[in-house]
Amino acid sequence: MDLQNTILAAMLTLSDRLIYPAYATGPLGSLSALDDQSTAGVIMWLPGSLVFLVAAMCLALEALSSGTREHAPDAQPAPARRTALPSRNRV
Numbered sequence: 001m002d003l004q005n006t007i008l009a010a011m012l013t014l015s016d017r018l019i020y021p022a023y024a025t026g027p028l029g030s031l032s033a034l035d036d037q038s039t040a041g042v043i044m045w046l047p048g049s050l051v052f053l054v055a056a057m058c059l060a061l062e063a064l065s066s067g068t069r070e071h072a073p074d075a076q077p078a079p080a081r082r083t084a085l086p087s088r089n090r091v
Contacts, residue, residue: 002052005044005045005048005049006045006048006049008044009042010041012037012038012040012041012044013041013042013045014038017034018034019037023036
C-alpha cells in the first residue's frame, strides 16, 4: 500500500496540534484549524487507501483468474496449424 500517504494522513488526523502553524492564520469557515487539519487527514486516508485497495484487488483477481485458465482440467490445447511450404520447382 501507499505507506507515505497513510503515515501523513494518520499524522494529520490524529495530531493534537497543528502541523503547520502558519495554517491557523487563514480563513477556515466554521471549522477550527485543528478540525480542518483532521478532516483533511481523513479525506486523504480513506479515499486514498480505497484507490490502492481497489487497484490491488483488480490485479490479484486478474492474476488468480489467468492462473486458473491455464490449468483448467478440461481445456484442450489448440491444434497446431500446418502451413504449406512454397514449392521449389526450378524450370
